[in-house]
Amino acid sequence: MKKDILISVCGLAVGIILILLAVFVFTGSNTLNGACYGLGAALLVLSAGNLVGASVKKAVETPEVLKIQAVEEHDERNIRIRERAGWNAVRIFTPVLCAFTLVSALAGAEVYVTFAACGLVILITALTIGSQIYYDKRL
Amino acid sequence: MENRIKELRAARGMTQAELAEIISVSSRTIISLEKGQYNPSVLLAHKLSLVFKCPIEEVFLFGDEDGI
Numbered sequence: 001m002k003k004d005i006l007i008s009v010c011g012l013a014v015g016i017i018l019i020l021l022a023v024f025v026f027t028g029s030n031t032l033n034g035a036c037y038g039l040g041a042a043l044l045v046l047s048a049g050n051l052v053g054a055s056v057k058k059a060v061e062t063p064e065v066l067k068i069q070a071v072e073e074h075d076e077r078n079i080r081i082r083e084r085a086g087w088n089a090v091r092i093f094t095p096v097l098c099a100f101t102l103v104s105a106l107a108g109a110e111v112y113v114t115f116a117a118c119g120l121v122i123l124i125t126a127l128t129i130g131s132q133i134y135y136d137k138r139l
Numbered sequence: 140m141e142n143r144i145k146e147l148r149a150a151r152g153m154t155q156a157e158l159a160e161i162i163s164v165s166s167r168t169i170i171s172l173e174k175g176q177y178n179p180s181v182l183l184a185h186k187l188s189l190v191f192k193c194p195i196e197e198v199f200l201f202g203d204e205d206g207i
Binding site: 071072074075076077078 | 159163164165167168171177179180182183
């Protein structure tokens with residue numbers, strides 16, 4: 001728990017620093033400015049959300065609630081639901097990403113956008129194949 | 140695959156929540172099992188047969204399509 005809070009606080013600090021850099025330092029470069037704003041805002045919001053979540057969790061955590069949480073986490077139906085939901089998300093996301101890559105290439109979008117999308121398609125495919133080989137050997 | 144969980148549970152005067160607590164699953168899992176929407180793992184089927192003190196094939200009714 002303390003580790004999670006520490007990570008969130010660090011994320012919050014880095015997020016603020018990145019936004020300050022975007023506002024005061026990287027004013028000349030659009031790419032760096034945008035990247036700092038984007039990353040900073042994402043880190044700030046995620047870290048703040050985690051901190052609020054941790055404080056709420058701490059307030060409602062009783063032995064009874066912890067027991068229910070453990071049961072829900074290890075419940076085999078919930079595990080199967082999570083696995084299926086994850087697989088479905090990848091199954092739907094992959095063709096969408098492929099279509100986006102194709103459209104961005106055909107519409108003449110910036111090269112780094114198309115390359116980033118291509119990289120994601122390759123990463124997802126590699127992860128899927130790697131996971132299948134891994135679980136084929138383990139299960 | 141059909142099952143007699145609801146019937147066996149009622150015969151022992153247990154609620155879904157009580158049965159769920161005994162075998163360490165969520166109440167929602169018991170509801171899904173009783174409706175026949177979810178087929179349990181061998182381990183969970185074994186736990187249920189231990190709770191009801193009867194063989195697995197008396198808790199879960201295997202039809203012809205479930206056989207070899």
